[in-house]
Amino acid sequence: MRRLPPLPALLAFEATARLGSVTAAASELRRTHSSVSKQIRQLSDDVGGHLFEKNGNGLKLTARGQELSRLLTPLLNDLHMVSHALRTEAEDRAILIGLSTTLAVRWLSQRLPRFYAQHPGIEVRIVTNRLMRAPDSEIDILLSYDRLRDSFRYEDYLPLGDALYGPVCAPGYLVKRDDHHWFAPVRLFQKGAAHTWEAWQRLSGTQLASDRLVEHMHHFLALDAAATGKGVALAEERLVRADIASGRLVAPLGFARVADGFRAAVMPRAYARPAITPLLNWLAIEANRDDIAGI
Structure with missing residues (x-):
């Protein structure tokens, strides 16, 4: 059986990595800042290491975070395109x-x-x-x-x-x-x-x-x-x-x-x-x- 990270945590991580801040990710996902931060910490624990590190007043991806982001963003984009096509087909x-x-x-x-x-x-x-x-x-x-x-x-x-x-x-x-x-x-x-x-x-x-x-x-x-x-x-x-x-x-x-x-x-x-x-x-x-x- 596949052991996969929880989807809400993956979405929180991907949005933060793409947008560059927890605040922007929370706004896009319509979640609270604390909720996004908590999900990123849970994901870090799940994959065995930090995904972000401090960079002045912002965040930057660790090597582990860069590896996950390279795989995750295209995967979510593909999933979005497939689900949109399926919904459109059902509506048609x-x-x-x-x-x-x-x-x-x-x-x-x-x-x-x-x-x-x-x-x-x-x-x-x-x-x-x-x-x-x-x-x-x-x-x-x-x-x-x-x-x-x-x-x-x-x-x-x-x-x-x-x-x-x-x-x-x-x-x-x-x-x-x-x-x-x-x-x-x-x-x-x-x-x-x-x-x-x-x-x-x-x-x-x-x-x-x-x-x-x-x-x-x-x-x-x-x-x-x-x-x-x-x-x-x-x-x-x-x-x-x-x-x-x-x-x-x-x-x-x-x-x-x-x-x-x-x-x-x-x-x-x-x-x-x-x-x-x-x-x-x-x-x-x-x-x-x-x-x-x-x-």
Whole structure:
């Protein structure tokens, strides 16, 4: 088994030898002066002799220190270059997709095993927007389905498929029609998105009234509340396909269509990345599948 000096001590020695002082080495390494001095003493003990000696107000390498420095600095430079290349390779393989938590949990994450089976060399990392949009600088692709909530802020985008919207509720929940419109006791919505009900009514040409509007922090919480009989929630069909198939939810008024409403936008930083094209092609195929992932 190799008996090697401790890496922190080697780094402290190399920086001190290269920069000419413990103070400069401590600043570069973001350590305290005493910590660097202690590590150099430990390294000296480990290799059996002093590595520095006093030279006026400064330090100079001993013969033993010169020998170690000649070997160590190129070795650390090579290690830095190899590790940088490996990190860059790993980052090039990983694609960061920004999307809502609901879309991530109810659609994308369930389908990713199919992508990995076809493209084992590409990693997809999910960046959920939560209540704030992820900055463009932190993602490679933005995936979006919600054409009711607000306008899509990217003029250059890839349409993945149509988006379909409709009210969903638990089986047996009261949704009835009178002479003028449909009625449900409670309509549910995500925080900040009450206006999506008006947008859906304009899209579908159907009026749905209620006694109360109830807000939920996230869309998936509104959908879960609908499934437990607490009201009617708006949903894009892909997000509730499995629940409808299992009988957990029903769509009493069907779904209204927005052509090319399911979209992907590629951020400028990702234009040249070779993994983008196979991922976009796969997303377009998945967006138009009518199956339920995992079944």
